Amino acid sequence: MSVLQTYTNPVLSGFYPDPSVIRVNDDYYLAVSSFEYYPGLPIFHSRDLIHWEQIGHALIRKSQLDMSSRQSSQGIYAPTLRYHEGVFYLITTDVYGIGNFYITAEKPEGPWSDPILIPYGNIDPSLFFDDDGKVYVTAQNGTDVESHIIQYEIDIKTGKALSEPVVVARGDGGVWTEGPHLYRMKGFYYLTCACGGTGSDHRALVYRSVNPYGPFEIMPHPMLTHNQLPNHPIQNLGHAELVEDAEGNWWTMFLAVRPVDGQYSVLGRETFLAPVTWSEDGWPMVDNNEGTVQFEMTVVRSDQNAEGNLFDEQPLHTSQVGDAIASTSGSGLTSWRDDFDEEQLNHRWAFIRTLQAERVSLSESPGQLTLKGNRHSLKDAEPSLFIGVRQQHRCMSVTTELCFAPDVDGEEAGIAVRLNEQGHLTLGIRMANGTRVLTAAAVDRGEVSILSEVPVTGERIWLRITANEWEYQLNYSNDGTTWWNTIAHAAAHIVSPERNGGFTGALVGLYATGNGVDSQTSAFYDYFDYKISE
Incomplete structure (x- = not known):
């Protein structure tokens, strides 16, 4: 029938x-x-x-x-x-x-x-x-x-x-x-x-x-x-x-x-x-x-x-982080959160060109993802340290809790939206002239624009990027619950191939860099939360 x-x-x-x-x-x-x-x-x-x-x-x-x-x-x-x-x-x-x-x-x-x-x-x-x-x-x-x-x-x-x-x-x-x-x-x-x-x-x-x-x-x-x-x-x-x-x-x-x-x-x-x-x-x-x-x-x-979805989200672990990425879930039509409490990374995560396993760890601080940036940034053609998931909805938000205390000028870590080297957005803590600042930046057609900067005193901060059809909002909070500050806005088309070329789509994720030198300070991410808002 x-x-x-x-x-x-x-x-x-x-x-x-x-x-x-x-x-x-x-x-x-x-x-x-x-x-x-x-x-x-x-x-x-x-x-x-x-x-x-x-x-x-x-x-x-x-x-x-x-x-x-x-x-x-x-x-x-x-x-x-x-x-x-x-x-x-x-x-x-x-x-x-x-x-x-x-x-x-x-x-x-x-x-x-x-x-x-x-x-x-x-x-x-x-x-x-x-x-x-x-x-x-x-x-x-x-x-x-x-x-x-x-x-x-x-x-x-x-x-x-x-x-x-x-x-x-x-x-x-x-x-x-x-x-x-x-x-x-x-x-x-x-x-x-x-x-x-x-x-x-x-x-x-x-x-x-x-x-x-x-x-x-x-x-x-x-x-x-x-x-x-x-x-x-x-x-x-x-x-x-x-x-x-x-x-x-x-x-x-x-x-x-x-x-x-x-x-x-x-x-x-x-x-x-x-x-x-x-x-x-x-x-x-x-x-x-x-x-x-x-x-x-x-x-x-x-x-x-015609019975509908046959699958629940159940992790299928396959190997160590250094060799592969484990496998879970369905086609990405739901909100999703990674608390980094498994022995392997979820299958959704992807790296640029190579894994750099020595700079990515789930065991250095159990229950957190640890990144230690190399000398390359997201605007460099060489492999920078970025771990992202595909953005699958026009209207969504990604949130993370970051603990990062850089001591050397140039060290930086945070959250990002990446199309390629020519088009991406970053929101992260950076050491600049001996001072820790939260920096919102956009790279559009290869040109870097600092959208906003505010001083940072503590080591822990909550970061969020919210998207709709036309723009991204870059936000931060000092406690992750009571108050979110919008630090900058950026046009969504910056991370579209129609604007900045290529055959891919946007990934949202986490990054770390030494901006010219290998970073000596680890960045600790407590979770990554992808939430649909449409």
Whole structure:
């Protein structure tokens, strides 16, 4: 028996772009891009495609990934997740690093193998296992309007190419034909890819052929786009992945953006879900400027798949802080607090490029997170000490209790909102000319602005950053309960990629720095509280 079920997009909010999804029996698994953040490639699990629980990261060891020299929005680009004969495969690109590679695991939560390199392609590689035992890599190649899709056969044990790459698609005349996925279904090989860049002209194209190398015919119009709906609240739709559920219904997971006033989004590119219908002549269809992809979606689901969220927030510890990050909870649609009383860090936390385990501790002061800053600040291209979680709501607040008594000029620690080196906000205690001050600062287009400073006498202070669609408020309290002082305001667009570039969204978190020298003073954080206010 079927029932109507309503769900809310995005199904994975915040900076979780380039979704790749598979079904294994009654379970669904999802991987997303991570760019310069470590650990790399978050992995999620679901039983209904709507409610997602993170179960780990695929890249957790230096032998898999060394991004210490990567710039922001470099690192790990769009992955493709696949499953074949009891093995999970995850193929991706380390941009400006080792290039295209894949890793394998017996379980989606890992452990995952070290990289197996492949020889051809630029970005966005995908794997396809054909019924005759052949394995194909489909990948983007070329640049801009010359961007196209290539395909070749590999030995899945070694990554060695068994054929020369063949061009199988050149897009529809737009820029950046990329993000390819090859499927075999309904008597055809179907090839999906993105086109138009990741902005407002973004779209998903579909091709089909009776042979894996084509020739491919292109569907006359995009499968998915809002590129002619400038006033629609959901924009930049594309990079779509197809998946069939256990009842034979087809779906697509794709990235999209929720711009504020049609201008910017600090949340970045998020993961959305929509049903796929098939035309009479055998083409998959989602939304070609019809506006049917909405925040509130109503779909037909069986009783088995319409029971709501199947998961509670239960921590799943996997390893020590120095090796990986533990795994908990769902898609981030709730308020959340970390009291730092576990032996491992919660899976939500991410570092810039590398962990710096010697400067991060949960044991130096049990029940607190201890950070000891290096010489780099958030405006430096080198790895600074920042630990953040993805901002997943336009209206929210983050609060922490900080104990920090710097003795050396330049030492600083506090709370921050980070997009990249060009755009971020900080609120922290800093030693300046022998005096401790609470400093609110903004970096916009690389230029530093001190928004406000007040003297600090004690070692303990409560810090809070509150956000709405248009601005952030930077606040502090001397006791954390009775009175909060607003020290500064900053425009939200400062931490949006539309303003300051890149492919990511904002992270909110904690930082420490020596501003030119390694800090000798530890900063102790008692908790981190993320609270929805919308």
